[in-house]
Amino acid sequence: MTYTRNSDPGCDLITASKQALRDPSKMVTVELETTPTPNPPPTEEEKTESRREVANPEHYIKHPLQNRWTLWIFLNDKSKTWQANLRLISKSDAVEDFWALYNHIQLSSSLMPGCDYALFKDGIEPTWEDEQNKRGGRWLITLNKQQRPSDLDCFRLETLLYLTGESFDDYSDDVCGAVNVRAKGEKTAMWTTECEN
Numbered sequence: 515m516t517y518t519r520n521s522d523p524g525c526d527l528i529t530a531s532k533q534a535l536r537d538p539s540k541m542v543t544v545e546l547e548t549t550p551t552p553n554p555p556p557t558e559e560e561k562t563e564s565r566r567e568v569a570n571p572e573h574y575i576k577h578p579l580q581n582r583w584t585l586w587i588f589l590n591d592k593s594k595t596w597q598a599n600l601r602l603i604s605k606s607d608a609v610e611d612f613w614a615l616y617n618h619i620q621l622s623s624s625l626m627p628g629c630d631y632a633l634f635k636d637g638i639e640p641t642w643e644d645e646q647n648k649r650g651g652r653w654l655i656t657l658n659k660q661q662r663p664s665d666l667d668c669f670r671l672e673t674l675l676y677l678t679g680e681s682f683d684d685y686s687d688d689v690c691g692a693v694n695v696r697a698k699g700e701k702t703a704m705w706t707t708e709c710e711n
């Protein structure tokens with residue numbers, strides 16, 4: 515037996531339960547058909563808000579970098595050649611991808627001695643042999659031992675930001691990348707493509 519709301523279910527249910535109490539053989543199964551209450555239509559304000567959310571490019575467009583950059587790590591496995599110790603980690607060509615990468619790698623200060631990162635423009639390997647580096651030069655920056663614990667990671671991050679942010683004005687095109695070396699002191703070498711320039 516089905517009772518619907520339209521046929522005054524309250525009364526019918528009371529009657530049915532009274533009957534069931536008096537005579538259990540009259541027990542009935544009751545299914546209530548309920549009409550779902552529709553959601554109220556969105557207000558004009560809600561409509562505008564949801565349109566703004568969909569349309570705001572800040573929410574779905576990544577911020578492109580001028581160049582695609584490749585992060586490399588140099589491992590210090592003495593059983594391997596220098597070249598075999600060089601590994602490509604990942605590439606990023608958007609600000610968001612860069613931070614996603616940076617937030618998932620170990621800081622330089624946590625790496626094993628002799629291991630460190632290099633960041634180069636896509637297509638340029640961090641080797642002297644690469645076509646773009648062959649005739650190149652480098653700007654070398656060294657940190658002394660006292661500076662290391664407090665400044666190393668901050669200094670390395672700043673170097674990455676200078677590179678990806680193309681912060682060398684007219685000379686940014688000359689920059690190939692930067693290599694960090696953590697043997698014999700802490701060094702960062704910014705490699706340029708033309709040593710005469």
Ligand code: MGP
Nearest residue numbers: 596597639640641642643644654693695697698701703
């Ligand atoms: P290094 O990593 O440049 O550090 O070179 P180091 O000793 O501090 O020298 P600096 O003068 O640059 O300060 C260490 C060694 O790694 C070299 O002697 C090479 O055997 C090897 N090596 C380093 N690099 C950057 C290259 C490279 O680009 N190609 C090859 N084939 N070997 C390299």
